[in-house]
Amino acid sequence: MAKSPMAGAPRQLADGLSCVLAPNPSPMTFWGTNTYLLGEDTLAVIDPGPDQPDHLDALLSAIGGRTVSHILVTHSHLDHSPLARPLSRITGAPVLAYGDSRAGRSAIMEDLSQHGALGGGEGVDAGFVPDEAIADGTEIQGDGWTLRALHTPGHFGNHLCFIWGDAAFTGDLVMGWATSLVSPPDGDLTHFMASCARLADTGAPRGFAGHGAPIDDLQDRISNLLAHRRTREAQITATLQSGPQAAAEITGVVYTDVAPALLPMAERNVLAHLIDLCSRQIAAPVGALSATAKFTLI
Numbered sequence: 385m386a387k388s389p390m391a392g393a394p395r396q397l398a399d400g401l402s403c404v405l406a407p408n409p410s411p412m413t414f415w416g417t418n419t420y421l422l423g424e425d426t427l428a429v430i431d432p433g434p435d436q437p438d439h440l441d442a443l444l445s446a447i448g449g450r451t452v453s454h455i456l457v458t459h460s461h462l463d464h465s466p467l468a469r470p471l472s473r474i475t476g477a478p479v480l481a482y483g484d485s486r487a488g489r490s491a492i493m494e495d496l497s498q499h500g501a502l503g504g505g506e507g508v509d510a511g512f513v514p515d516e517a518i519a520d521g522t523e524i525q526g527d528g529w530t531l532r533a534l535h536t537p538g539h540f541g542n543h544l545c546f547i548w549g550d551a552a553f554t555g556d557l558v559m560g561w562a563t564s565l566v567s568p569p570d571g572d573l574t575h576f577m578a579s580c581a582r583l584a585d586t587g588a589p590r591g592f593a594g595h596g597a598p599i600d601d602l603q604d605r606i607s608n609l610l611a612h613r614r615t616r617e618a619q620i621t622a623t624l625q626s627g628p629q630a631a632a633e634i635t636g637v638v639y640t641d642v643a644p645a646l647l648p649m650a651e652r653n654v655l656a657h658l659i660d661l662c663s664r665q666i667a668a669p670v671g672a673l674s675a676t677a678k679f680t681l682i
Contacts (some may be wrong), residue, residue, distance in 0.1 A: 386597045388415040397598060398551075400424055400528060404446050406433040408463055411646060412507075414561050414595040416461045419444060420553065426527035428454040429477070430546065430553055431594060432467035440467055440591050444474065453526050457481040458555030458594060459543040460512035472515070480524065481514035481542060482533075488541035490572050492663060497569035501674035505651065510514035515615045518529070518544065536583060538576025539564045545583055552588040558606055560597035563613075567652035573660040577613060580606050613657075620657050621666065621681065626679040631655040 389395055391407035393531040397420075406417040419439070420430040427450055434437050452475035457465045460481065468479045482488055485508050489497070496502050518524070520535035524546075532547040539556045546553040556564050557579055566573050584606045591599035599605050619638045623629060631654040658679045661667035671678040 391416055393412050394421070394442075394446040394519065397592065401548075401592070402446065403592075404439075404442050406436065406463070407441045408434050408436065408439075411643075412565065412649070413463050413633075414559075416595070417569060418481055418592070418594055418596075419467075420436065420592060422529050422531075422548070423450075423527055426451045428452070428456055428526050428529065428531070429466045431458055431555070433469045434463050435466035435470065435644075436446075440470060443471065444469075445559075447475070451475075452477040453502070454524060455479045456524070456531070456544075456546065457512075457514065458545070458553065459540040460485045460509040461556070462507045462538060464555070464594060465509045465512045468512075468514075478515040480516045480518050481512070482520075482535055482544050483517050483542050484501055484513045485510055485542065485570075487504075487517075488535065488537045488543070489569060490537075490575060492659070493541070493569040493572050496659075496673065500543050500673065502568045502655070503675045504569055504571070506565075506567055506652075510571060530664060531650055533625045534583065536579035537635075538572055539566060540570050540577040541575075543570070543579070547588060549588055550588055551590040551592060552586065554583065554591040554593045554602070556594045558583065558599065558602065558609060559593040559596050560591075560592055560605060562598040563609060565649050566656040567649070570657050571652070571656055572635060573613070573653075573656035574663055577610065580610055594678075607612060614652070617661070620654060621661070624667060624679060624681045628680040630678045631658060632676075634658075 388496040391405045394402045402421045408416045417433040417523045422428040467539045518533045522533045524531045591602040
């Protein structure tokens with residue numbers, strides 16, 4: 385595994401692209417959040433990161449007085465979006481994203497969220513609102529660069545990837561060091577699978593993720609992630625063969641290779657799979673659908 389870069393120190397990743405690592409390492413963020421600076425004389429900042437004064441200082445130092453024309457947010461989790469507003473006030477650049485923290489949810493997730501039975505909401509920047517909403521397929525142009533926005537819900541409803549030439553900024557949809565958390569109602573496994581396939585269809589060979597090192601074989605990584613999810617689905621349906629079970633029970637059977645501290649997150653992934661199976665009429669809840677409901681195969 386690659387050695388963690390130094391937080392706050394800009395590192396050059398490609399011509400016209402550098403990265404500043406935020407000092408927020410954790411089991412969910414790995415080394416920390418990657419904030420990307422795209423451009424030479426005039427910059428776009430992608431994923432400003434958590435609202436930490438030392439990270440803001442590091443970004444301003446890396447920007448070095450250059451003009452910032454755009455602040456782009458892949459999705460509004462607390463490790464990606466909160467610093468957008470302070471940075472916007474200082475630089476005058478608008479904040480662009482797909483929408484607020486409820487945007488992009490599927491109808492079923494929006495309906496389920498109204499009842500509050502699914503729990504979730506981990507790490508959501510609930511007050512996030514962009515200055516400009518970016519529709520799927522929008523081209524954003526700056527000084528010497530062009531990005532194409534790709535709406536890729538799954539990890540989060542308002543998640544965007546940005547296609548830059550033959551590379552992609554993948555946010556938390558695809559990372560090289562771990563699979564993504566999919567926690568309903570903000571996460572949606574049905575959307576996640578479709579979004580990964582859609583990103584693969586772009587043919588982009590390289591990815592710059594929200595956390596961890598650049599992904600040098602993005603197509604292979606996406607293929608592995610989709611296969612991993614299909615394996616988990618098979619394990620879940622096999623477990624349900626023995627009778628109705630709740631997500632917590634299934635997690636104990638399926639996730640035998642996960643550290644105990646991460647089991648609550650694994651349970652959220654299992655719940656996402658169960659809801660996906662229900663939407664495809666493969667499984668059904670026993671009674672009302674909730675985070676603690678038992679599920680049975682149809």
